[in-house]
Amino acid sequence: MFERLSTSETDPILALMQAFQADPRPNKVDLGIGVWRDAEGRTPVFQAVKTAEERIWHSQDSKIYVGFRGDPGFHAAVSDLLLGPEGDGDWRAASATTGGTSAVQTALALARTARPDLRVWVPEESWPNHWVLARSLGLETRNFTYIDPATQEIERAGLLRDLAGARAGDVVLLHACCHNPTGADPDPELQEEIVTSLAQSGAIPVVDCAYLGFGAAPEADLAFLRRLSALPESIVAFSGSKSFGLYRERVGLCLALTESARARDAVESQLTRLNRETYSFPPDHGARVVTEILTDPTLRASWDTELSAIRRALIDNRANLAASLRARLNSDAFDRLTRQNGMFAMLPLGTERVARLRAEHGLYIVGTGRINLAGVTEATCAPVADALAAVLR
Ligand SMILES: Cc1ncc(COP(=O)(O)O)c(C=O)c1O
Known part of the structure; x- marks a missing residue:
């Protein structure tokens, strides 16, 4: 029966993730996968989650x-x-x-x-x-x-x-x-x-x-x-x-x-x-x-604070990238990044530029041009903007 099967299409984001992991360049930057990451590139467990799990560990007496x-x-x-x-x-x-x-x-x-x-x-x-x-x-x-x-x-x-x-x-x-x-x-x-x-x-x-x-x-x-x-x-x-x-x-x-x-x-x-x-x-x-x-009001307040820190970081990353692209390209075309919301934005790149960014600059972006702003941190913003400007000019 299995002989009849052909290989199913690989998810493009998963393939990108694998290629990123295999890339030995130390300055590579991943703007592909859709998870939140902090400035150190980690996706930490919320403290509110840790506390809730601890409480559940103590109180839960069945897994029925x-x-x-x-x-x-x-x-x-x-x-x-x-x-x-x-x-x-x-x-x-x-x-x-x-x-x-x-x-x-x-x-x-x-x-x-x-x-x-x-x-x-x-x-x-x-x-x-x-x-x-x-x-x-x-x-x-x-x-x-x-x-x-x-x-x-x-x-x-x-x-x-x-x-x-x-x-x-x-x-x-x-x-x-x-x-x-x-x-x-x-x-x-x-x-x-x-x-x-x-x-x-x-x-x-x-x-x-x-x-x-x-x-x-x-x-x-x-x-x-x-x-x-x-x-x-x-x-x-x-x-x-x-x-x-x-x-x-x-x-x-x-x-x-x-x-x-x-x-x-x-x-x-x-x-x-x-x-x-x-x-x-x-x-x-x-x-x-x-x-x-x-x-639980205390845990909820803690969650709210942690969530707002993520949000503030995304808003800052958006503002920094918009300003950096404005300075490099002398254009306000990317100011919209500051008016848009959440983790993602689309850049007008096309598959050829996306391939160049990866090959020449170690910048990993989904083929559609979607970027994850979580990856545009204080440390990566300048090299990311340099690379984008180099292919967009
Ligand atoms: C728009 C949207 N909806 C739903 C999901 C599903 O998320 P999950 O199944 O991981 O909870 C995602 C995840 O990337 C998403 O981007």
Whole structure:
């Protein structure tokens, strides 16, 4: 049987990571892989996580299965964080998932159960796995305009024109904040226009929230998600990988906002079925850590402080790179980096320049031109800007 198999395509970011590790040059810089790193190149465990784990170690006396949809305490903690406490006429159905990837996958599988013929609308620039996940479920994907490639600003008119083509029951994938890969998020006016468009078409937003707190304080980063959640129905796919630094623990939540108690109960039973058909029970350790942090005021304050340090570093890295490129290229074309959010930005490089940066300067960038600003530290900013200027001039 295995003789029939051919090799599956390698993930380009994984391949880049391997090439970086094999590169012997001491001054190489990795702007490829999408994890947060500090100025020393480390991705440390949050102190709030360490303390929560210590408490769990002392208090947990069993590792027996939790429910098919995970721990209701985790559902409530994350749903309160994202939307505030559940009120009357607010019917939420949730399931813990194995990270944000599985939260998006579960959200799409849930929508497909209700509407097998739905189409999934994906921003033309997006996390590549959005297409992979939709297609693996046999769903048709449609792209909608997102960025003007010349300015790397959102192409508002094109975006709204394309979204107007969505049908009732279609799914529209949107990034809650810190859009991956462009860093360009809709301003409040465009957020409202998107909500109005979805209200008119009856398409359902699936809001991918993987970088909460990386652009602005969580309350501000949640503004778009909260606007979208005012629609009659929506689904949130939350990831705890970046915002809690719990990458390998696989923390995620699929949260559906429904219109009635009956719909909520039906969605809960479908979410149970979806988990049973895949991994039965979602992992619990990371979810328990997040619950402990969010429900304890001291740990929550510590998490907030640590998250804001990450955010401040990203904002500083953006400002330093923008200033360095302005000085070297005598152009304000990269000032937009300071107006965009989160870990990522797109640079107008093309595959040839990306290859030159790697070969001549030891600078590792994804072929699309996406960079991870976490890698542009005080120590690397000048050589990175020199290398970029050398190929962009
Ligand atoms: C936009 C977006 N959504 C979801 C995820 C999923 O993250 P994870 O499965 O590691 O929680 C990522 C990770 O890179 C992402 O960039």
